[in-house]
Amino acid sequence: MSYQLSEGSLEIIMNGGQYDKPIMQVLGSKKIQGSGANERFRLLVSDGKHSHSFAMLATQLHDKLITGELSDYSVVQIDRFITSLLKMTGKGEKRVMIILDLTIIAPGSQVGKTLGTPKTWSEETASSKPQPQQAPKQNHAPAPMSMPKPVPAPANLDSSILNSKMTHPIASLSPYQNKWVIKVRVMSKSPIRTWSNAKGEGKLFSMDLCDESGEIRATAFKNECDKFYDMIQVDNVYYISRCSLKTANKRFSTLKNDYEMSFTPETVVAECTEDTSSMPGIQYDFIPINKIADKDPDTILDVIGVCKFASDMQELTAKSTGRLLKKREVTIVDSSGGAVVLTLWGNEAESFDTNGNPVIAAKGTRISEFNGSKSLSCLNSTVLRFNPDMPEAHALRGWYDNGGADLDVVNISAKVGGYSGGSNEWITFAEAESRQLGSGEKGDYYSMLGVLTFTFSDNAVYKACPQEACNKKLVDQENGLFRCEKCNREFPNYKYRILLAANVSDPTGDQRVTAFNESAEVMLGRSADEIGRMFEYDKSGYSQLFDDVKFKTFVFKFRAKMETYSDETRLKTTVINAQPVDYKEGNARLLKSIKSMTGVDV
DNA sequence: CCCCCCCC
Numbered sequence: 253m254s255y256q257l258s259e260g261s262l263e264i265i266m267n268g269g270q271y272d273k274p275i276m277q278v279l280g281s282k283k284i285q286g287s288g289a290n291e292r293f294r295l296l297v298s299d300g301k302h303s304h305s306f307a308m309l310a311t312q313l314h315d316k317l318i319t320g321e322l323s324d325y326s327v328v329q330i331d332r333f334i335t336s337l338l339k340m341t342g343k344g345e346k347r348v349m350i351i352l353d354l355t356i357i358a359p360g361s362q363v364g365k366t367l368g369t370p371k372t373w374s375e376e377t378a379s380s381k382p383q384p385q386q387a388p389k390q391n392h393a394p395a396p397m398s399m400p401k402p403v404p405a406p407a408n409l410d411s412s413i414l415n416s417k418m419t420h421p422i423a424s425l426s427p428y429q430n431k432w433v434i435k436v437r438v439m440s441k442s443p444i445r446t447w448s449n450a451k452g453e454g455k456l457f458s459m460d461l462c463d464e465s466g467e468i469r470a471t472a473f474k475n476e477c478d479k480f481y482d483m484i485q486v487d488n489v490y491y492i493s494r495c496s497l498k499t500a501n502k503r504f505s506t507l508k509n510d511y512e513m514s515f516t517p518e519t520v521v522a523e524c525t526e527d528t529s530s531m532p533g534i535q536y537d538f539i540p541i542n543k544i545a546d547k548d549p550d551t552i553l554d555v556i557g558v559c560k561f562a563s564d565m566q567e568l569t570a571k572s573t574g575r576l577l578k579k580r581e582v583t584i585v586d587s588s589g590g591a592v593v594l595t596l597w598g599n600e601a602e603s604f605d606t607n608g609n610p611v612i613a614a615k616g617t618r619i620s621e622f623n624g625s626k627s628l629s630c631l632n633s634t635v636l637r638f639n640p641d642m643p644e645a646h647a648l649r650g651w652y653d654n655g656g657a658d659l660d661v662v663n664i665s666a667k668v669g670g671y672s673g674g675s676n677e678w679i680t681f682a683e684a685e686s687r688q689l690g691s692g693e694k695g696d697y698y699s700m701l702g703v704l705t706f707t708f709s710d711n712a713v714y715k716a717c718p719q720e721a722c723n724k725k726l727v728d729q730e731n732g733l734f735r736c737e738k739c740n741r742e743f744p745n746y747k748y749r750i751l752l753a754a755n756v757s758d759p760t761g762d763q764r765v766t767a768f769n770e771s772a773e774v775m776l777g778r779s780a781d782e783i784g785r786m787f788e789y790d791k792s793g794y795s796q797l798f799d800d801v802k803f804k805t806f807v808f809k810f811r812a813k814m815e816t817y818s819d820e821t822r823l824k825t826t827v828i829n830a831q832p833v834d835y836k837e838g839n840a841r842l843l844k845s846i847k848s849m850t851g852v853d854v
Numbered sequence: 855c856c857c858c859c860c861c862c
Binding site: 445454456458471566569573595622629630631633 | 855856857858859860861862
């Protein structure tokens with residue numbers, strides 16, 4: 253078996269030229285710094301003619317080396333790379349190649365030897381030769397850069413860096429080398445946050461930056477926070493230089509970078525005003541909503557869905573910190589048939605506009621679990637986009653507007669048992685529907701303020717087994733005796749019980765419900781015994797009773813569950829409890845609700 | 855230099 257390496261490609265690349273997907277051989281690898289998360293590997297690669305050891309492996313490819321998939325003598329196709337000129341202390345410049353993506357063509361064990369007789373490539377070799385120029389193509393090479401007017405002061409910029417007409421890839425940044433300019437897109441920007449602890453107090457904001465080679469978080473404290481907060485805008489591209497780098501604490505960052513940066517008083521930021529379309533935008537890795545249920549709590553993920561329902565904004569005080577929080581729960585659906593609640597906080601909760609069922613793309617939301625059901629919660633670093641101009645969003649819009657809106661969905665955030673939210677919160681029929689209450693195995697309970705709009709008097713009362721624990725309907729033997737099939741006994745006596753079918757309405761909808769004896773007695777305002785007697789001896793009083801209760805308001809507790817009768821599955825809602833309204837309590841709830849909707853203290 | 859990401 254013979255392998256064809258891209259002879260001469262190294263020379264072109266190391267002189268700053270372009271070469272599309274060169275085939276090279278790995279001859280060695282060396283860990284150059286750190287351990288664990290700080291690991292970085294340098295590779296010795298050969299194109300058969302030359303070899304050089306200034307190739308670095310992007311961190312996301314480390315696994316290939318660690319698992320041995322990539323080893324000495326492996327033949328690889330370098331699918332994506334960038335080169336970067338690094339200033340070496342006292343040694344001029346050195347070009348390094350950062351391998352961003354590769355395909356293994358043959359494992360090292362299979363190749364087993366050095367191909368060709370590569371000579372060590374050196375800077376001298378490079379400078380002694382004319383710069384080979386392949387026709388520019390694709391976007392592999394460092395983009396030629398014309399520096400915009402530096403902001404705020406040109407004197408702050410290292411002119412040698414700027415004049416080098418190149419920028420450094422994020423993947424090449426390290427604490428050991430501070431002369432660089434990066435050209436980055438801002439993926440997200442946190443709100444300004446203040447802190448106060450034993451070491452002092454201050455304020456900060458952080459931003460997540462990306463370029464072709466990777467991503468990194470930058471934080472601006474105190475003066476720099478004030479200086480740059482307004483200038484830095486999400487989605488814009490900036491040239492940034494003179495930050496300090498330190499090891500990132502993986503506990504607090506999910507970015508794929510071993511380092512993070514802090515702005516310093518010397519930091520210079522200049523907006524890139526040229527065409528930035530070649531710069532990567534925000535990269536999403538969307539998970540279908542129905543797959544979220546299988547993921548562990550605290551997983552960070554990207555999701556896109558159509559807003560089917562949004563709660564009003566609520567204000568609440570965090571018990572632990574005493575902080576005033578604003579939150580809004582948005583239920584999103586996608587064509588996977590899943591629905592999930594996404595919780596927005598702060599300004600995003602406040603300004604969210606539910607009109608038109610917007611498509612929401614969210615990058616970096618976190619799964620939270622409460623009372624056994626999962627939902628998504630936004631973090632400060634979460635990127636939210638409403639109706640973004642992207643294929644996934646257009647596809648979802650089309651799906652939703654052409655029937656998707658009416659499809660049944662499984663809401664993975666549906667409450668599992670217990671009263672809704674474990675609280676005595678009053679919800680509406682619309683919310684019950686949106687939360688998919690009743691779709692689970694166990695049935696769901698919720699409370700609401702509802703109006704009894706109709707009660708069905710037919711078959712509302714029946715003669716039940718007189719045994720205390722048995723309420724079975726008796727069969728009239730027509731001989732003065734009544735038979736209970738359950739107790740397998742005949743009785744001369746019976747007790748009346750109510751089984752009431754009714755309609756309940758609220759401002760958002762209505763629902764056919766069934767009420768059993770105790771709650772039906774409350775709704776009708778008479779005992780089952782009285783109602784039974786009226787049924788037997790006072791037909792007009794009996795029907796008047798059912799008329800009289802129309803439009804009475806109650807606080808209901810319902811149990812909702814899907815049930816199937818003769819091949820037809822429908823939501824069955826049972827009255828667990830009905831109580832007359834305590835208007836003092838009811839008004840307190842309304843005031844609270846008005847306050848949360850308007851922010852007005854009433 | 856932060857490291858909180860909330861609540862039911």
